[in-house]
Amino acid sequence: xxxxxxxxxxxxxxxxxxxxxxxxxxxxxxxxxxxxxxxxxxxxxxxxxxxxxxxxxxxxxxxxxxxxxxxxxxxxxxxxxxxxxxxxxxxxxxxxxxxxxxxxxxxxxxxxxxxxxxxxxxxxxxxxxxxxxxxxxxxxxxxxxxxxxxxxxxxxxxxxxxxxxxxxxxxxxxxxxxxxxxxxxxxxxxxxxxxxxxxxxxxxxxxxxxxxxxxxxxxxxxxxxxxxxxxxxxxxxxxxxxxxxxxxxxxxxxxxxxxxxxxxxxxxxxxxxxxxxxxxxxxxxxxxxxxxxxxxxxxxxxxxxxxxxxxxxxxxxxxxxxxxxxxxxxxxxxxxxxxxxxxxxxxxxxxxxxxxxxxxxxxxxxxxxxxxxxxxxxxxxxxxxxxxxxxxxxxxxxx
Amino acid sequence: xxxxxxxxxxxxxxxxxxxxxxxxxxxxxxxxxxxxxxxxxxxxxxxxxxxxxxxxxxxxxxxxxxxxxxxxxxxxxxxxxxxxxxxxxxxxxxxxxxx
Ligand code: SF4
Ligand code: SF4
Numbered sequence: 361x362x363x364x365x366x367x368x369x370x371x372x373x374x375x376x377x378x379x380x381x382x383x384x385x386x387x388x389x390x391x392x393x394x395x396x397x398x399x400x401x402x403x404x405x406x407x408x409x410x411x412x413x414x415x416x417x418x419x420x421x422x423x424x425x426x427x428x429x430x431x432x433x434x435x436x437x438x439x440x441x442x443x444x445x446x447x448x449x450x451x452x453x454x455x456x457x458x459x460x461x462x463x464x465x466x467x468x469x470x471x472x473x474x475x476x477x478x479x480x481x482x483x484x485x486x487x488x489x490x491x492x493x494x495x496x497x498x499x500x501x502x503x504x505x506x507x508x509x510x511x512x513x514x515x516x517x518x519x520x521x522x523x524x525x526x527x528x529x530x531x532x533x534x535x536x537x538x539x540x541x542x543x544x545x546x547x548x549x550x551x552x553x554x555x556x557x558x559x560x561x562x563x564x565x566x567x568x569x570x571x572x573x574x575x576x577x578x579x580x581x582x583x584x585x586x587x588x589x590x591x592x593x594x595x596x597x598x599x600x601x602x603x604x605x606x607x608x609x610x611x612x613x614x615x616x617x618x619x620x621x622x623x624x625x626x627x628x629x630x631x632x633x634x635x636x637x638x639x640x641x642x643x644x645x646x647x648x649x650x651x652x653x654x655x656x657x658x659x660x661x662x663x664x665x666x667x668x669x670x671x672x673x674x675x676x677x678x679x680x681x682x683x684x685x686x687x688x689x690x691x692x693x694x695x696x697x698x699x700x701x702x703x704x705x706x707x708x709x710x711x712x713x714x715x716x717x718x719x720x721x722x723x724x725x726x727x728x729x730x731x732x733x734x735x736x737x738x739x740x741x742x743x744x745x746x747x748x749x750x751x752x753x754x755x756x757x758x759x
Numbered sequence: 760x761x762x763x764x765x766x767x768x769x770x771x772x773x774x775x776x777x778x779x780x781x782x783x784x785x786x787x788x789x790x791x792x793x794x795x796x797x798x799x800x801x802x803x804x805x806x807x808x809x810x811x812x813x814x815x816x817x818x819x820x821x822x823x824x825x826x827x828x829x830x831x832x833x834x835x836x837x838x839x840x841x842x843x844x845x846x847x848x849x850x851x852x853x854x855x856x857x858x
Contacts, residue, residue: 465771526770564773574774586765587772594770 364614368546375509375538376401378545379445379471382513383417384409385553388469389440392420392431397483398535399447399473425450429457429468436466437575439565441517443468447535448475451489455496461528462497462591464576467520467560470498470530471513473539474636474687476723484724485535487635487687491697497591499529499598500665502635506543509533511615512662514548517557518605524597534637536724548613556612595666602663619668621660622675624650628657630739631676633702634685635661638720638727642685645732656736667701673709676702681714681739685755687721695752714742720755731755781829785812789832792853793825799844806836806845 373381380402383391391410395403410419418435422428425446432442446454451472461468476486490500499519503509512531520529533539548556564573579587603618610616623643625631632642639660649656659675661668676682684703686696695703699717706713716738721727735755742748769775795806802822807815814830816823825836837845848856 463771464773564775571775572777575771577772577774579772582762583768583772586763586768587770589765590768590770593765 365612366549366552368548368613370544370546372542372544373506373547374401374540374542375503375506375533376473376540377405378506378510378547379513379533380405380409381547382510382553383443383445383471384415385548385550386441386443386469386514386517386557387415387554388417388443390418390420390432390435390442391444392422392428392435392442393444393446394422394425394428394450396425396447396450396475398475398485398539399445399450399471401539402445402471402473425453426457429454429461432468433457433461433464433466436461436468437464437565438567439560439562441469441521441560442466443470443517445471445473447473448477448483448489451493452477455493458493458496458498458528460576463587465526465591465594466528467517467526468528469513469516469520470528472530472532473535474532475535482723483535485537485687486722486724487532488689488722490530490532491688491690493530494665494697497527497595498665499525499527499595499602499663501529501531501602501663502661503531503533503538504637504639504660505545506533506538506541507545507615509538510545510547511609511613511617514553514556515605515609515617518608519598519602521560522598522601522605523563525594525601527591527594527598532636537637546613552612556609599663599666599668617662619661619663619671620675621662623658623660625657625659625675627655629655629680630682630736630743631657631659631679632683632685632732632735633659633661633672633676633698635664635687635698638685638687641727641729642732645729645736648729649733649736654736654740661698664698664701667705669701669705670709672702673705673711676706676713677709677711679713681716681743682706683716683718683735683739685718685720685735687719689719689722699752714739714747715751716742716747717752718755719752725756727756780813784828785831786826786828789827789830789850791832791834791847792827792850793830793832793834793837793845793847794853795822795824796844796846799842801842801844803841805839805841809835809839811835
């Protein structure tokens with residue numbers, strides 16, 4: 361590992377403000393956004409930057425999230441860089457147009473602050489919102505810390521705009537836990553970010569009058585399917601590109617990023633799989649268990665879409681027992697969305713370890729170390745005695 | 760027309776050749792046919808302005824007929840013609856009349 365090219369400035373910021381700084385430093389042509397808890401501080405802070413002349417972005421205070429995404433689609437088709445931020449119901453309200461952004465192959469960047477979906481009304485964190493958008497053709501990265509929220513925000517732009525990818529990209533940070541949680545992080549100097557993101561030169565643009573182009577035409581039975589196959593292929597290529605950009609970012613900052621992070625995973629016998637800030641809590645528990653002689657490990661997934669099946673299967677294939685933690689429920693399904701992916705990856709790569717799925721943390725319910733200890737205890741039990749009872753369990757729920 | 764594979768087409772369904780609607784014959788969608796009575800027509804061009812499909816054929820500043828390969832039969836021209844020079848006939852009957 362080479363020493364980083366630039367020294368970051370250590371600051372204390374919450375996730376929302378860190379992302380607002382990242383957007384200011386990337387200086388997109390257009391930001392169209394609507395405030396919604398717990399993402400409001402991103403829009404609030406960024407609109408202050410605009411009002412103070414600290415960034416020359418065209419800020420569009422739209423009337424809804426549907427309009428926010430639609431404005432981003434227009435701006436991106438016109439050849440500009442467009443970004444937005446949202447949470448929970450706001451993301452759900454964008455659902456229809458999320459597919460237009462990806463189907464039109466527009467490299468829009470979205471900052472998601474995870475919030476549960478009503479009803480009952482709840483403003484706290486779970487992953488129902490971003491998991492609801494999992495099939496919409498967007499690349500999805502998950503942040504463990506405020507530093508990662510900042511770093512992923514910046515890398516998202518490069519991933520989205522890579523000529524082999526050209527897919528809209530979102531990164532998701534846990535609402536309140538990261539969004540409003542104050543942490544120490546390093547901000548890059550403005551010019552380092554400017555240089556990292558470079559200048560966007562779209563191959564096609566609505567404003568290029570010398571090369572007229574039609575965006576968003578109708579396609580019926582003749583070509584629609586072929587364009588969907590192209591989107592699938594772009595996702596496959598993104599699996600190569602995301603770690604390349606993570607490597608380049610690492611050279612700059614000293615913080616390297618891949619598709620996943622293994623924490624004491626290589627020689628582990630018992631592994632958990634998780635997204636987002638919960639990974640931090642699990643790391644503490646893994647250390648405690650290791651001190652007690654339990655070979656515990658963690659697979660923290662950074663990239664959920666595209667799902668890095670081979671990487672995950674190879675990292676988990678030799679484990680005695682695996683628990684997948686899902687912070688959302690798919691009602692009526694056999695398991696949560698993360699479990700579904702992990703098990704499919706294992707099965708199609710010829711592995712069949714013992715597995716458990718936990719639904720946890722819905723509506724912001726705290727996940728604490730004692731609960732994660734229980735998960736590892738369950739793994740040791742099913743390894744010894746085989747699986748008894750359901751494979752989908754509820755963690756932190758009053759029974 | 761041979762259809763291309765997913766490897767051969769532009770991403771995102773973009774279309775980069777201008778004026779290609781001509782290649783897409785929408786005339787087969789028509790349930791009603793508009794027919795101009797040339798004796799009444801004053802060549803005011805209002806139908807030409809209103810036709811959403813560019814199907815009013817013009818030559819030397821004069822309306823000469825309707826491009827049936829593209830006219831979808833929407834009837835807008837029938838409604839807009841100030842001289843009531845355009846009539847609307849069911850396509851099946853119009854076809855029989857032709858034969
Ligand atoms: S609007 Fe009627 S009168 Fe005018 S050009 Fe068309 S058919 Fe002729
Ligand atoms: S019927 Fe409609 S499409 Fe056909 S010529 Fe008249 S206005 Fe144009």
